Amino acid sequence: MKVKDLKEGKVDEIELEVIEVGEERSVRGRYGNSRVCDATGKDETGQVKITLWNDEIDLVKGASKVRITNGWVKEWNNELQISAGRYGKIEVIE
Secondary structure: OHHHHOOOEEEEEEEEEEEEEEOEEEEEEOOOEEEEEEEEEOOOOOEEEEEEEOHHHHHHHOEEEHHHHHHEEEEEOOEEEEEEEOEEEEEOOO
């Protein structure tokens, strides 16, 4: 899948180059306190925000290439955001 094809819902697999990782912040949710940060990823068709949770923050660094499998896309503030979610996986491939 490519960035230009993203829409709300499930994403089977996408590969992105991480071009920016934002500041980590703490949020309180129904499962307790969590760490979260926003990153920006791109491919040859465009850019998309990536939401990183907990250990994913330590895994993904700027200028990494990542593969997200079994993830999801949501729209927030008129912008699409992609995440591995609870059942998906994010891995550094380069």
